Amino acid sequence: MADAGGGELVCPSCATPHPADERFCTRCGMPLTYAGRGDIDVPVSAAHARARKIKPQYSEGDLVRVAGARNQAEAELIQGLLLEEGVPSMLRRSRGFDVPDMLAAGPRDVMVPASGAAAAREVLLQAELIEDEPAARQAVDSPGRLLVGLLAVVALVGVIAWIGTEILG
Ligand SMILES: [Zn+2]
Secondary structure (H helix, E strand, C coil): CCCCCCCCEECCCCCCEECCCCCECCCCCCECEECCCHHHHCCCCHHHHHHHHCCHHHCCCCEEEEEEECCHHHHHHHHHHHHHCCCCCEEEECCCCCCCCCCCCCCEEEEEEHHHHHHHHHHHHHCCCCCCCHHHHHHHHHHHHHHHHHHHHHHHHHHHHHHHHHHHC
16 A cells, blocks of 8 residues: 655665655654655755856856857846856946946846857857857958848939939939
């Protein structure tokens, strides 16, 4: 009849075994935990859990920007990914966006210590949250894109001017 083995509780304080329906140790009053599962039964604060994941070698140096997020939620997602790899991070409002601090809207810069920046970029690249070598790519692409854009504008202005003269003339 008895549920032998599975679900047995032990007192974390005095190790007295109890049936699975007991909630507190009958001997010393401690809340009971499942045998062999003490690792998940210990309540840990979120801050403590975060601190435990951070690798000390990624916590040194000045803060550098590794990513931009469109809003607080996206920024926190990025922070979570970084933390999984042991990289601590903090958020900063992107310059030039004057939104009151209590609003979740507005872009954020994700900052990490300099020693963790390479690891952070690796994580974000794999998650496809940043582009590979954005600086280099911009340098190559921007002049071409800018030129195409300018030509399009020039053409449009030309068409409008032509239409104008056709109608007026
Ligand atoms: Zn006990």
